[in-house]
Amino acid sequence: MEELFGQFSLGLFILQTVLFIGLIFLLKKFAWKPILDAVNEREDGIKNALLSAENAKKEMQNLQADNQRILQEARLERDTMLKEAREMKEKMIADSKNEAQVQGLKMIEQAKATIESEKNAAVAELKAQVSNLSLEIAEKLLKDELSNKESQVKLVEKMLGDAKLN
Structure with a gap:
């Protein structure tokens, strides 16, 4: 080491320093400068990539939240549609029952009217048959009574007695 200090030259030292x-x-x-620029550029690229990843993560969370909201809305809409369909079905069934009852009552009324008219027709026919039979019986009775001369005279006198002259 002494040798090193012994050979020390100030000019050489200054030259080496310069x-x-x-x-x-x-x-x-x-x-x-290019190395630092490259390092800074890489650092900025990494920061940008991290920011992009964070933004993508936030966007994914927002999309998931939107998907959940849309799914919930779709479920609510489906439930509403099912409820409306059930109500419509029940209303249609009730309307059909009411219409069937009305039609049934109309048919019963028509049947009653038909029965009444057939009954009246049967009664009228029965009356006609009874009157025909009565006339036939009266005719036979009158023939029997009027076949005899004495009976005819009695009948005429009786009728004349019943008839009052005004």
């Missing part, structure tokens, strides 16, 4: 400073200056100007 060369070292020049080398540092050249490295700073041509090497450090």
Whole structure:
């Protein structure tokens, strides 16, 4: 080590110092700046990628929330449609029952009217048959009574007695 200090030259030291400073200056100007720029650019790229990933994560969460909301709305709409369909079915059944009852009552009324008219027709026919039979019986009785001369005279006198002259 003494040898090293013994051979020490101030000029050489200054020259080496100037060369070292020049080398540092050249490295700073041509090497450090592009290296630092590349490192900074890479750091910015990583930050941007992290921000993009965070934004994508937030967007995915928003999409999932929207999907859940849309799914919930669809379920509510489906339930509403099913409820309306059930109500419509029940209303149609009730309307059909009411219409069937009305039709049944109309048919019963028509049947009653038909029965009444047939009954009246049967009664009228029965009356006609009874009157025909009565006339036939009266005719036979009168023939029997009027076949005898004495009976005819009695009948005429009786009728004349019943008839009052005004």
